[in-house]
Every structure is written in C-alpha cells, then in structure tokens.
Amino acid sequence: MKEKILILLVVAVAFFLRFYMVEKVPPGLYQDEVSIGTNAYSILTTGKDEYGEPMPLYFKALSDYKLPGYIYTTSASMAIFGKTELAIRLPSVLAGTITVLLLYLTLRRLLEREKLNSQYLKIAPFLASFLLAISPWHIQFSRAGFEANLALFFYMAGLTLFLYLLNNKKFTFLIFSSISLALSVYSYHSFKLIAPLTFIAIIYLTLRKFPKEKYKTIASLFVFAILIFPQVALSTSVGTERLSQTSAFSELGELDSVQKIYKYPALFVKNYLSYFSFDFLFDRGDGIGRHQVGNFGPLFKWQLPFILAGIYFLLSRKNKILFLILGILAIAPIPAAIAAPSPHTLRSLTMVIPFVILASFGLLFVYQKLVPYKKLLVPLVIAVVFYEFLFYSHYYYVHYPQVNLLDWGGAQKELSAKAGELSNNFDEIIVDKNVELAGVYLKYYQPNLRYELVDVTWKKPDSWKNKKVLYIRPYYGQEKAEGIIHNVRLSNKAGDIFAQFWSI
Amino acid sequence: MRKLILITALLFPFLSLRSWLECRDFGFIYHFSAYDLELQIIDAIRADSGSILEARFFHNKVTFFLLDLYKRYTELMDINLLVSMFSLVGLFGVILGAWYFLRSKKSLKNLVLFAIFPLSVLIEVLLNPKVPFIFTLLSFAGPLLLISFYGHSQFIKKIDLKLLSITYFVFLLLSLMLLISYPQAAYTYCSIQ
Numbered sequence: 001m002k003e004k005i006l007i008l009l010v011v012a013v014a015f016f017l018r019f020y021m022v023e024k025v026p027p028g029l030y031q032d033e034v035s036i037g038t039n040a041y042s043i044l045t046t047g048k049d050e051y052g053e054p055m056p057l058y059f060k061a062l063s064d065y066k067l068p069g070y071i072y073t074t075s076a077s078m079a080i081f082g083k084t085e086l087a088i089r090l091p092s093v094l095a096g097t098i099t100v101l102l103l104y105l106t107l108r109r110l111l112e113r114e115k116l117n118s119q120y121l122k123i124a125p126f127l128a129s130f131l132l133a134i135s136p137w138h139i140q141f142s143r144a145g146f147e148a149n150l151a152l153f154f155y156m157a158g159l160t161l162f163l164y165l166l167n168n169k170k171f172t173f174l175i176f177s178s179i180s181l182a183l184s185v186y187s188y189h190s191f192k193l194i195a196p197l198t199f200i201a202i203i204y205l206t207l208r209k210f211p212k213e214k215y216k217t218i219a220s221l222f223v224f225a226i227l228i229f230p231q232v233a234l235s236t237s238v239g240t241e242r243l244s245q246t247s248a249f250s251e252l253g254e255l256d257s258v259q260k261i262y263k264y265p266a267l268f269v270k271n272y273l274s275y276f277s278f279d280f281l282f283d284r285g286d287g288i289g290r291h292q293v294g295n296f297g298p299l300f301k302w303q304l305p306f307i308l309a310g311i312y313f314l315l316s317r318k319n320k321i322l323f324l325i326l327g328i329l330a331i332a333p334i335p336a337a338i339a340a341p342s343p344h345t346l347r348s349l350t351m352v353i354p355f356v357i358l359a360s361f362g363l364l365f366v367y368q369k370l371v372p373y374k375k376l377l378v379p380l381v382i383a384v385v386f387y388e389f390l391f392y393s394h395y396y397y398v399h400y401p402q403v404n405l406l407d408w409g410g411a412q413k414e415l416s417a418k419a420g421e422l423s424n425n426f427d428e429i430i431v432d433k434n435v436e437l438a439g440v441y442l443k444y445y446q447p448n449l450r451y452e453l454v455d456v457t458w459k460k461p462d463s464w465k466n467k468k469v470l471y472i473r474p475y476y477g478q479e480k481a482e483g484i485i486h487n488v489r490l491s492n493k494a495g496d497i498f499a500q501f502w503s504i
Numbered sequence: 505m506r507k508l509i510l511i512t513a514l515l516f517p518f519l520s521l522r523s524w525l526e527c528r529d530f531g532f533i534y535h536f537s538a539y540d541l542e543l544q545i546i547d548a549i550r551a552d553s554g555s556i557l558e559a560r561f562f563h564n565k566v567t568f569f570l571l572d573l574y575k576r577y578t579e580l581m582d583i584n585l586l587v588s589m590f591s592l593v594g595l596f597g598v599i600l601g602a603w604y605f606l607r608s609k610k611s612l613k614n615l616v617l618f619a620i621f622p623l624s625v626l627i628e629v630l631l632n633p634k635v636p637f638i639f640t641l642l643s644f645a646g647p648l649l650l651i652s653f654y655g656h657s658q659f660i661k662k663i664d665l666k667l668l669s670i671t672y673f674v675f676l677l678l679s680l681m682l683l684i685s686y687p688q689a690a691y692t693y694c695s696i697q
Contacts, residue, residue, distance in 0.1 A: 266685035269678050273587060278578035301574055312606060394562050398554045493553055 006126055007104050014100040014133035018093045018142040023085045026144050027401040027491065028409040030290055031437050033145040034444045035061040037088045040074035041444075050443070057186075058234045062440065064245070065238050067231075069154075069187030070147040088145045095153035096142025102156040103353060104129035109163035110321050120364050127360035136392055137298035137345065137352040140291065148349045151188035154180050155195060155350065162202050166209060171216040174206060178220045182227035190335040190347050192228075192235060197331050199224050248340040271342035275333035275351065278304065280343045289407035291345040293395045298345050298352065300392070302384050303359045310362030329354035402492045409441065411498040415488045416445035418501065419472060422486075423449055426470040426503070430454055434474045435499050460504055471502040506660050509672050513656050516679050517594035517649055523687060524589060524645075527637055527694035534580045534693075535632040541565070541572055576629045588689035589645065592679040593672070594652050601655030620647040637694075 029037065039049050039059050048054050050061075059066040073091040081087035107125040132138055141149040158181035165173035181199050184191040199221075206217045244250065248271055252263055274280060281299050285292035292298060299307075314322040329351060336347035363381070370377050405411075415435070419442065423429060429451035431438050439453055451472075460469060475497035479487065486501040548563040579585075586595050605614055624643040627633065633640070660668060682689075 262681040263685045265678065266681040269592065269682060270584060270587075270686070273583045277583045279575075279582050283575050283578055295571065301571075304578075312603075315603070316607070391562055391567070394554070394558065398558075399548070399551050402553060403551050493551070 003126075007101065007129065010104070010126060010130050010133055011097060011101050013130070015093070015097045017133060017139055018096045021397070022089050022093060022143050025397055025401050026290070026408045027405050028411075028413060029085060029088065029444075030144070030408050031062060031440055032066075033088050034409070034412075034440055035066065036071055036074055036145050036147075037078075037083065038440075038444045038447075039066070039071045040078055040088070041083050043071065044075040044078050057230055058238050067147060067186055067188060069183060070145060070150050073150060074145065089143065092142050092145055092149045095150045096138060099138070099142075099149075099153045099156050100129050100133045102153070102160045103132050103356070106156065106160045106163055107357060109160070109167060110324065113163070113166065114319055114321055120368055121361075124357075124360050124364060127363060128357045131303075131356040131359055132352065134389055135298075135352055135356060136292065136296050136300065136396075137349065137355075139396075140293070140298075141346065141349055144290075146346060146349075148188045148190065148346050151184040151191045152349055152353075154184035154187060155191060155198070156353065158184065158195070158198070158202075162206075165206065169210070171213065171220070174202075174217065174220040175223055177202065178224035179227065182224055185228045185231050190350070192231070193335040194331055194350060196224075196228070198328075201327065246339040248338055248342060251340055268337055271337040272333055274343040275336065275348050277343065281355075286341065286343050286345045288345070289404040293392065293400045294403060295395060296392055299355055299359075300385070300388050302381075302388055303355070306362030306366060307355060307358045308362065309365050310358030310360070313361050313365040314358070325354045325357050405490050405492055409437075411488045411490050412438065412441035413445060415472070415499050416442050416449075418486055418488060419451070419470070420446040420449060422470055422501065425468065427467040428452070428464065428469045430458065430469055430471045432456060432458070432471070432473040435472060438472065438499075469504045471504050473500050473502060474498075475500055505665060506668070509668065510656055510660050512676060513593050513597060513672060514649075514653060516591035516676070516683070517589075517597075517645075517652060519683060520587075520589060520591040520594065520679075521641070521645055523690040524641055524694065525638070526696055527641075527690055529632075529637055529695050530580070530628060530640070531693055531695060534576050534629060536572060536576060536630050541568055544568055544572065573629065577625060580625050580629060582693075584689075585693045586648075587682065588686070588693065590648060590652065592682055593675040594649075594679075596675050597652030597655040597659075598648055599655065600659045601651035601653075604655060604658040605651070617647055617650055621651075 039061060042048060042050050043055070049056050049059050053060075057068050059068060059071055070091065074088055077090045078084075078087040081090065104125045107128050111121060111124060138149075158177045161173045161177035161180060165171065165177065178199065181195045181202075184195045203217060203221050206220075207214060210217070248267060249264055252267060255263060280286065280297060282297045282301050282304050285297045314325065332350035332354070333343075333348050336342060336344050339347060367374065367377070415438065419429065423446075429449065431442070431451050431453050433453050433455050442449055442451065475487075478484070479497065483502045483504055484500055485503045487497045488499045488501070490496045490498050545563050545565065545568050548568075549559055552559045552563065583595070586598070590598065602618070605618055608614075621644065624640075624647075628640060628644075663671075
C-alpha cells in the first residue's frame, strides 16, 4: 500500500512537471509540431493528409517524411481538445508521464527476478522513476510534440511486457510486447534500429528461458516482423531521402572506396563517443535551442559521480541487470551516431533510461558505503539536488521563453492571427520568404488564407495599381514609416520586432 | 603473444601524442577567466525577468564560479579529447586501469598516481600555469600512460587469449582508423605554435 502511494506520488510529480504551463512554455509551436498539427487535423476532418493522401503510413511534411505514430495520436487528441497547442503536446505529456511508471515497473520486476532486492535496493525503482520524473532530458521532450518521446514510451512498454512474460509465463505478454515495440518503429526513426535489436534479444532470452515454447516465441517474432514490414518497405523507398538528408557520412564529401573503408568507421566511432562526452551529457547538450535549456545538459551535473558509482556497482556484481542497462546504453546512440549532427539529444533520448537507473544505483551504493557519514552526506546531496533542480526550473520558466523564443516559432501565431484579421481589408496578401517558415504556420493557423510567398526583390506589379496589398516582411530596421500598419513583436523583455505588416 | 599485444597497445598513445607536441597551449575555453565569469553573470541577469531576490539567488558569483569550474573541468575531460591524446586503445587501458585500481587493495603509490591527473586538470583550468606546454602535456599524459599500462597489463594477464585477441584487434583497428582519418585531431583542442 505504502509503495503504491509512493509511486503514485512520483507519477503525479512527473505529470505536474510535464503538464504545468505546457501551452506557454516552450513559448510556441516549433515547425515540426505545426506540421504534425496540420496533418493530424487533416486526418481527423478528411481522413487524408495535407496532400490528399488517404491514411498514409509515411507523411510528406516540410522537406522531410514523418512517421505516422505521433500524427495519428494527435488526431485522437484533437478530437477531444480541438485544434489547440494542448492537443498537439498532450500525447507527449501523457507518454512521458506513463514512461515514468513503466520504468518503475520494469526495474521492480528486474530486481525481483535477479534477487537484488536487498533492503536498500528496494528503493531503486522509486528512485530511478523519480530521477526520470525530474530529468531535464525527459522533461524537455515530454513538454512538446516530439515523436521520440512517444516512441520511447512504446519501447518501455515493450520491455515491461516482456518482463511480465518472464514472471507470469503468459505468452500474450510477448505478443503485446512485440506490438508495442513495433509501434515504436512507427513513431521515431531511431527505433527502426533500436527496436528490432531489442526484440531479437527478447526472442533469444525467451527461447533460453522457455525452450519448450518455441512455437509461441516464433509466432510473436512473426507478429513483430509482419507489423514492421510496411515501415521497412517504405523506408527503402521514401525513407532513403531522409537518410541522405541526415547521414553523417555525407559530410565527408566524395571519397574513393579505400577511403570509405577507414573513414566511415572512424567517423562513426567519433560520433558514437561524443554521446558519452561529459560536456554533452552534463554541460552543454547538443547546442540546439529546442533540445535543452541553456547552461544545462540533458543530465543534472550532480549525477556525474553517482552514474560512475552506479556503473562500478553493477560491474562489480556481474548481474544480468548490468547487461540490460549497458545493452540499452550501448545500442541507443547507434542510430544517432550515423546521422548528423552528432551528438544529438533528441535522437539519443533512449539513453536517459539507463542513465537514471545507473544514477539511482550509484546513489544507493554511495549511501551504503558511507553510512557512517550519512548525517552529513544525505542533507548535502539533497541540498545540491534541490538547488540544481530549482536552478533548472528557474532557467526553464524564466530564461528559456525569452532566450529561445525564435527556436519555437517566434511570434508566428500572432503574425498568422493578425494576417487573418486584416485579410478582409486587402485584395492581395504577399509574404516575404525571409519571414522564415511563415508558410508552414499560416497553413496551420489560417488554412483558408490566400497569399503569395515572394523573395526580397519583389515589387508591386503595375497591373495591381488599384489593388490594396498587405505585404508581410521581416523587420529591416525601420520601426515607423509610412505604410507600416502593424509591428508583430516578440514576447521577450525588449519586445523586439519579429515582422511588419505594410499596406502598399 | 600477450607481450606483443601489450607492446602494440602501448605504442598507440605515443603515436597519438605526436600531434599534441605541436601545441602551444590548451584552447582558451578550458581556462577560467574572472572577466568571462562577470560577463556570464551580467548576461544571465539581463535575461532574467523574475524578482531581484530570485536573480540574486541564482545569478551570483559563487554559483557561477562553481558552474564555470565544472564546465571547464568536464570539457578538459572530454572523451574525444582524451582519444585524440591517448588513442582509443589507450583510453581503453585507462578505463581498465581505473577498474583494476578500484578492485585492488589501494597502495599510497597507486593513490598518488590516480590523483595526479584530476589534479593536473584542476591546475590547468584554474591557474593555466605559464610553463612550456610540454610540461602540461607530461602532467596529463604521464600518469595516464602509467595507468593505461597498468590496466592493459592486468587485463592481458587475466583474460583468455582468444577473447583478448578479438578485443584488441577491434580496438587497435579502430584506433588506427581514427589516427589516419584525424591525424590533426589535437588542433581542435589546443592552440598551435
């Protein structure tokens, strides 16, 4: 009973940290969220994507192809909450919250199985799920429409179901595990590699544990293979375009076949190692504004010594848990390391799971070793953890919406609303292409607005002499001038001008 | 065979260190600067829209000094920097050395050896002593080379020859590929003469 209350509290904390002010921070939808929203709404209302394709398994979006998992989930969310920011972000919020619970269930089952449930290790599942609940890495991607977060949820559900099979010997759990892992493949590109590798390991372990049940085991392998087949088939056609866009190897330029033999593995190793760099994990992250808050890496700084202690603890026990944790840690950066740029916080999101587990084991190990000093140690660690969490929250809610406003669309929503409001007073609407991604946002916020995208050299044609034209341009340095009818301002402290509306 | 593996594994860190000999100093980002710290605090306060009390609580010299120290310290321990200095197989040896050290009975000699590197990093970050770079390099590389030697020799002694050969084949091959592909990797981290 006490355990249930405790884990419910942890899940409640996780939900609060993911849901509180989710419509306002991050400050606006970024282009992928808008693209997801456009397609999800189109699927909900017409059954087709934005290009008229009925119920696709691959969505053409921006200059990319998107997987369907998050889009269909958002359609369901939009059916309840309408075309809102909340509807786009809620699937991620819920997936992130439930992942915290799944981590608890997974670790509890593992510790029970491996008989590591000594008095103090019993706390490990709570501690690990709590660390995930407050993790900057996981919070960052659970508070916006990031497909990787949904994929991680399906992946963790697959692992949990597999452990239920080992404990209960019910093979329906294996079937559900295969379905869940297959769904992760439909949600984020990295899992096209991670999920099959994990499922192969699951099949191997199941055959070893239940050698007499090989038909049931092979059947679940078939279920997995059949489910992922359409995605694999599509990846070899449209997916190759994505691969060529993001491949790390394209940065090496033209190479002859001998150079490829040594330069490709060298680049892969260099990229792969970058995911274990202290600088990336604890300090700067990948430098992409949408992926972390400035001054913070994906993991808290205080976790570094405890993660190292956790690795030492597990290695010295030579336990099977070690293989699971280090196995996930080893394969998680592989798909990310073959893509550019590297390191990349989003593509390597799966790494957060082994890291919080290692930190929780490390904390308990250090506590056990330093019991005589616990009166000094425990308050000190709690104070440091609490201060860094407060510091992070301060940066997330106060600095981040100011500093990283442009990473989240700037004032595109306000621009679209104003364009819609003024459209009836004008015959034509012209949008300068330098108002970056304005077309994507207008398509989502003002789907019925008719406008033309032009480059900076555009001049009003003579044939439009008698037409009233609304010209939307970036801020080129003139705050007031004849013809400027509205300045769209950013919601930062300085109130910088994001774009201007000209009447010409 | 085991001796041959050991000698080959020890050769690579020396090959990697060669490119570091052309360096004059570590890049400025690794060194603490009071002026830079002040700018960081000013920057943070400017972006803060909370109360003055909140701003003081989070953006003060103590917090920022500790953060800055942590940042530069971890940057100087960057895994790719260490690989460029000691090669992949050399770093593998350092990790093995740390493992065997933690598992063994600690002697004062070993403790001193393991304390020199973290201390050298701290001195470099905080004081950036104006000594010829070769001395800085020696204070970094010397203890790590010894730890690496200790790690390799312990591992080579204890592991089955077949597994040993496969492990070292992979590490040596990858180290060689990195060395050929990035012969001037050191220049990313240091200023050149």
